[in-house]
Amino acid sequence: MVQISQAILRRRRFVSTRTWLLVAGGAIAVHTIFTMILQLRLFPRPSWPLEKSHEGSPLHVITAYPRVPVMPNVLLIGARGAGTDLVSKWLVSSGACRGEFPKDGEWNFNENEVHFFDNDDLYKLGVKFYSNLFKHCEEKNKTSFILDATPETLMHPQRVYNVYSQLGQAPGGLANSLKLIVILREPVSKEFYLYSHRSETENDGNSFEEYSETVLKIRILEAHKLSSPTNLSYADQLTPWMTYFKREQLLVLSYDELEYNRLAFMWRVEQYVGSTLNRDFVADEERDTMARKIPARALDMLDPLYWGKNQELYHFLQKQPGPKMEQHPFPPFENAKSTDVVLPNVLLLGAQFSGVALIADFLIKNRVCNPAIFNNDIPSMWKNVRFFDQSSRYQQGIEFYARRYKHCQIENRMELILDGTPNYLTYPQLVYDIYSQAPGDIMARLKLVMVLREPISRELLQYQQKVFDYHHAKDKKNGWYMDVVDQKGAVMTFDQYSESVLKERLNGKSSFANEGKYVDHLKQWFQLFPRHQFLILSFDELRKDPKKVQWRVEKFLGYKFEIGELGKVTEIVNVPQRAKEILGPLFDKKNEELYEFLKSHTGPYMEENPFPKFIV
Numbered sequence: 001m002v003q004i005s006q007a008i009l010r011r012r013r014f015v016s017t018r019t020w021l022l023v024a025g026g027a028i029a030v031h032t033i034f035t036m037i038l039q040l041r042l043f044p045r046p047s048w049p050l051e052k053s054h055e056g057s058p059l060h061v062i063t064a065y066p067r068v069p070v071m072p073n074v075l076l077i078g079a080r081g082a083g084t085d086l087v088s089k090w091l092v093s094s095g096a097c098r099g100e101f102p103k104d105g106e107w108n109f110n111e112n113e114v115h116f117f118d119n120d121d122l123y124k125l126g127v128k129f130y131s132n133l134f135k136h137c138e139e140k141n142k143t144s145f146i147l148d149a150t151p152e153t154l155m156h157p158q159r160v161y162n163v164y165s166q167l168g169q170a171p172g173g174l175a176n177s178l179k180l181i182v183i184l185r186e187p188v189s190k191e192f193y194l195y196s197h198r199s200e201t202e203n204d205g206n207s208f209e210e211y212s213e214t215v216l217k218i219r220i221l222e223a224h225k226l227s228s229p230t231n232l233s234y235a236d237q238l239t240p241w242m243t244y245f246k247r248e249q250l251l252v253l254s255y256d257e258l259e260y261n262r263l264a265f266m267w268r269v270e271q272y273v274g275s276t277l278n279r280d281f282v283a284d285e286e287r288d289t290m291a292r293k294i295p296a297r298a299l300d301m302l303d304p305l306y307w308g309k310n311q312e313l314y315h316f317l318q319k320q321p322g323p324k325m326e327q328h329p330f331p332p333f334e335n336a337k338s339t340d341v342v343l344p345n346v347l348l349l350g351a352q353f354s355g356v357a358l359i360a361d362f363l364i365k366n367r368v369c370n371p372a373i374f375n376n377d378i379p380s381m382w383k384n385v386r387f388f389d390q391s392s393r394y395q396q397g398i399e400f401y402a403r404r405y406k407h408c409q410i411e412n413r414m415e416l417i418l419d420g421t422p423n424y425l426t427y428p429q430l431v432y433d434i435y436s437q438a439p440g441d442i443m444a445r446l447k448l449v450m451v452l453r454e455p456i457s458r459e460l461l462q463y464q465q466k467v468f469d470y471h472h473a474k475d476k477k478n479g480w481y482m483d484v485v486d487q488k489g490a491v492m493t494f495d496q497y498s499e500s501v502l503k504e505r506l507n508g509k510s511s512f513a514n515e516g517k518y519v520d521h522l523k524q525w526f527q528l529f530p531r532h533q534f535l536i537l538s539f540d541e542l543r544k545d546p547k548k549v550q551w552r553v554e555k556f557l558g559y560k561f562e563i564g565e566l567g568k569v570t571e572i573v574n575v576p577q578r579a580k581e582i583l584g585p586l587f588d589k590k591n592e593e594l595y596e597f598l599k600s601h602t603g604p605y606m607e608e609n610p611f612p613k614f615i616v
Contacts, residue, residue, distance in 0.1 A: 071146065098148075112149040117152075179251070181250075251325070254331050347431070348450075388427040429528070455587045471499060
């Protein structure tokens with residue numbers, strides 16, 4: 001009887017287990033089939049109302065789309081008046097895909113600004129509407145990143161999170177991979193910029209002083225009492241973003257760097273978005289002059305009010321560092337009251353075609369501060385300002401020169417500031433005249449570096465550069481290269497050039513200041529600046545022993561450079577025998593005079609002494 005009872009019990013257990021296995025297997029099969037149906041889009045995707053997603057909490061959970069719609073993965077969220085329009089145009093020119101409103105639709109905004117998150121009516125239309133604005137980006141496979149550059153988005157972190165967190169399969173959805181960029185500008189300058197770009201009617205006919213007194217002052221003093229988030233400081237505006245997104249998702253950029261050091265600004269954005277961007281993006285020199293037009297009374301009124309808020313921002317960003325390419329610490333804002341003159345304290349004077357570029361590249365690689373480029377500058381001016389040797393630039397004065405180095409102060413890179421122009425050897429008086437206008441001990445701290453090369457070889461390289469420029473020039477009648485062309489319009493050989501052009505100049509029959517007469521230029525330099533401010537280097541040593549030259553440069557500048565080594569000279573120069581016969585006697589006397597002059601005017605201890613004779 002007992003055995004029969006046990007058999008019945010085992011039978012029941014077996015049936016119960018088999019039943020549960022069948023039920024579980026059926027559930028799995030139904031789930032799999034349903035998922036496949038959704039992925040095949042046999043049924044429409046579920047819709048969800050954004051306005052009912054409990055904006056008060058970032059922790060809400062809503063069912064994600066089975067297929068992720070096309071969405072921007074880079075948001076340029078602000079700030080308005082801080083260069084966002086300029087930067088968005090640059091990103092689009094680099095291939096970023098932007099939103100497109102239907103041509104026959106009722107909505108029409110700035111071409112790079114969608115205004116989805118800051119416009120209540122658009123936001124209520126939901127994610128499908130927003131995604132459709134960027135649908136063409138997927139169809140055209142245009143780019144690795146899709147851009148929405150609406151600067152008012154800065155005020156709506158909750159809405160951004162609510163939309164992106166509901167897309168994708170992973171917890172947090174697309175919110176975890178979204179890239180956010182914000183540019184911050186000195187508040188008074190930003191407000192003046194916005195005021196200047198509104199119509200007189202929008203400003204109620206008020207001057208900026210009146211606007212500052214009746215609007216901005218009240219807005220700042222009662223910021224936390226007023227309902228609009230636009231009244232809050234940058235720190236107040238950024239804090240909510242850190243509630244919804246990781247700090248490394250937000251790249252905080254300085255408008256001052258955008259103005260004064262465009263290359264560094266570009267590098268940060270490139271590193272952050274992970275794409276090589278259009279390099280034809282230079283500063284508009286006229287833009288930063290607007291800050292100089294801010295009325296003094298408005299500055300005196302607003303500066304003290306913004307000061308505390310700016311300190312809050314610096315402290316906030318110091319405690320919460322961002323992605324690795326971001327400036328840290330964030331540089332203090334620059335405004336019209338900051339009038340300190342910033343000039344290079346290292347000039348690579350020349351001579352041309354003597355390896356100066358190798359030294360300039362080495363120093364810049366080691367974070368020596370190089371000049372900013374503005375809209376009328378050529379690309380090479382990121383290290384060669386060409387200020388003293390071009391009269392059209394020199395005539396614009398010390399402010400024109402100093403403006404290219406203002407970022408060095410903003411970024412706290414004041415130790416070594418470089419102008420690597422190798423054309424300055426023949427302009428000692430102009431250098432002196434500018435630096436004598438500088439305040440403090442700027443001229444006394446100036447360090448002057450020269451590299452001297454056997455002059456005939458240097459003349460040959462300069463001749464070859466002129467020939468190259470002539471053949472590639474559109475203008476065949478004017479240019480520094482025209483002296484290599486004879487009266488019949490044919491390019492001379494170097495022998496012919498030496499006979500008909502250089503010989504006349506070296507004989508003193510021309511007013512042309514020949515760069516190869518080094519001793520004549522040094523005598524002028526030493527009359528204007530103390531000998532200890534010069535480091536005279538030999539090109540032959542640079543070619544044979546670059547490590548020794550690097551040591552000399554490091555000792556002279558007072559810094560040990562850790563990144564890389566000074567580059568090697570790779571060029572091979574063969575001077576024609578006939579040119580040596582023509583030019584040798586003309587340079588020999590000056591070369592001997594140079595050796596004796598340097599022997600009697602010894603330089604700093606790290607300089608080669610005696611200066612070695614040139615090797616032809």
